[in-house]
Amino acid sequence: MTVTRFAPSPTGRLHVGNIRTALHNWMLAHKSGGTFILRIDDTDAERSREEYVEAIRADLAWLGIAADREERQSARLDRYEAAFENLREAGRIYPAYETQQELELKRKIQLGRGLPPIYDRAALALSEEQRAAKEAEGIQPHWRFRLDQEEPIGWEDGVRGTQKFDPAQLSDPVVRRADGSWLYMLPSTVDDIDMGVTQVLRGEDHVSNTAVQIQMFTALHAAQFAAAKQVPDFAHEALLVGKEGKLSKRLGSLGCDAFRERGIEPEAIVALLARLGTSLPVEPIADRAKLLETFDLSTFGRAPAKFDDAELDRVNTAIVHAMPFDAVKHRLPEGMDEAGWHAVQPNVATVGEVGEWWRLVTGPIEQLEFSDEDRAYLAEAAATLEWGEDPWHALTAALKDMTGRKGKALFLPLRQALTGMDHGPDMGELLPLIGEEAARRRLERAAAS
Ligand code: GLU
Numbered sequence: 001m002t003v004t005r006f007a008p009s010p011t012g013r014l015h016v017g018n019i020r021t022a023l024h025n026w027m028l029a030h031k032s033g034g035t036f037i038l039r040i041d042d043t044d045a046e047r048s049r050e051e052y053v054e055a056i057r058a059d060l061a062w063l064g065i066a067a068d069r070e071e072r073q074s075a076r077l078d079r080y081e082a083a084f085e086n087l088r089e090a091g092r093i094y095p096a097y098e099t100q101q102e103l104e105l106k107r108k109i110q111l112g113r114g115l116p117p118i119y120d121r122a123a124l125a126l127s128e129e130q131r132a133a134k135e136a137e138g139i140q141p142h143w144r145f146r147l148d149q150e151e152p153i154g155w156e157d158g159v160r161g162t163q164k165f166d167p168a169q170l171s172d173p174v175v176r177r178a179d180g181s182w183l184y185m186l187p188s189t190v191d192d193i194d195m196g197v198t199q200v201l202r203g204e205d206h207v208s209n210t211a212v213q214i215q216m217f218t219a220l221h222a223a224q225f226a227a228a229k230q231v232p233d234f235a236h237e238a239l240l241v242g243k244e245g246k247l248s249k250r251l252g253s254l255g256c257d258a259f260r261e262r263g264i265e266p267e268a269i270v271a272l273l274a275r276l277g278t279s280l281p282v283e284p285i286a287d288r289a290k291l292l293e294t295f296d297l298s299t300f301g302r303a304p305a306k307f308d309d310a311e312l313d314r315v316n317t318a319i320v321h322a323m324p325f326d327a328v329k330h331r332l333p334e335g336m337d338e339a340g341w342h343a344v345q346p347n348v349a350t351v352g353e354v355g356e357w358w359r360l361v362t363g364p365i366e367q368l369e370f371s372d373e374d375r376a377y378l379a380e381a382a383a384t385l386e387w388g389e390d391p392w393h394a395l396t397a398a399l400k401d402m403t404g405r406k407g408k409a410l411f412l413p414l415r416q417a418l419t420g421m422d423h424g425p426d427m428g429e430l431l432p433l434i435g436e437e438a439a440r441r442r443l444e445r446a447a448a449s
Helices: 016-031 050-062 075-087 100-112 128-136 185-194 202-224 249-252 258-262 266-275 286-292 309-321 326-330 338-347 351-362 372-384 390-403 407-419 427-434 436-447
Strands: 003-006 034-039 069-072 091-097 140-143 153-157 161-165 172-176 199-205 234-239 240-241 306-307
Touching: 016 034, 016 050, 016 199, 016 234, 016 240, 016 249, 016 266, 016 286, 016 338, 016 390, 050 185, 050 258, 050 266, 069 286, 075 091, 075 140, 075 202, 091 128, 140 202, 153 202, 153 234, 161 202, 172 185, 185 202, 202 234, 240 249, 240 326, 266 286, 266 309, 306 309, 309 338, 338 351, 338 427, 351 427, 372 390, 372 407, 372 436, 390 407, 390 427, 407 427, 407 436, 427 436
Parallel strands: 003 034, 034 069, 199 234, 240 306
Antiparallel strands: 091 140, 140 172, 153 161
């Protein structure tokens, strides 16, 4: 069974980039009836906040991509401790004593010599006595994972194809700080093992982390850390960029609240993000099952996916125009029934706009000015109005015969008198909603104005 996870740190709200990662993991799991885990990466107690955990859950629920299971790293510290001990005993984790400044200096020197800034493993070369001396001085070590430099790292990436890394070109990553707190690398690997994650799908900014984590999986398997000895399949998707092709600050803060305020439907975000950056066309597909059918990592391209607000608006409008009454009825103004929705639906870009048009039915409407000629015409209209199956077409057909008016001269004064506007929803649908009494009153009032 497919198990995927989305692993945000609750240090802020979700933005469109991580919404996309969450969605793709949800789709990957749900395409084959698998499990989508929300893993809260909250080992950083100082920066993690409960309000963000709640906001993440609420945003995922609004998007319709709620987790099948939730896990929290802060509840699993004993597992990280156990993994740490296993790897330390196996000689894969070692203490290091350099200060930030010392490391910075080493980096500067390497860069100055035109060398890549790879950690020189000075701490690995320390003897027992030298370590003891450091600790006697009161220096608490931080801890690094020792990469196996003999073992080339490779995997078949679900998006990027064959990946190869030379471990000698990577620094032994720090896995734990001197104060005992955890960095991201090891806990994430431990979680993927314990939670049976079969597919890790994340942004391409994690590619080199994957190289390191693959060695962590192997090291933990060798250290008999857990019974399961599976390494997940990895896939790294190209990052999301703004229309202009750059990583923008705006995208980093664009989240569900902003979408909601703009009248964007969750289905529109899902339809857009499901296809953006793939070889499939972006289409206004509100049916999740249909999107799932075509979801396939092999369609993902390696070029950055371009997020364009205008494209989202287009998808949104198309989705609103196809929305069935049942899906929207609880959000409509009081008294607006199915006929009302159908009358105004083609005229709105967002559901929130229906109120403006519904006002034309409930009134009061604006009083416009008419010429003498039009006032006489409207008096004739009021006298001619008959209420049947299709009052608008009956009225206009009769007036056409009686007055010889046609086109704009026939229709516009009527629309203006009946709605107070020059344009708007189809009058054939609107007039029955306005009703006989109000329609007659509006025509008579315009005629007498
Ligand atoms: N918390 C990590 C992040 O936000 C998770 C990365 C991962 O998917 O492993 O980048």
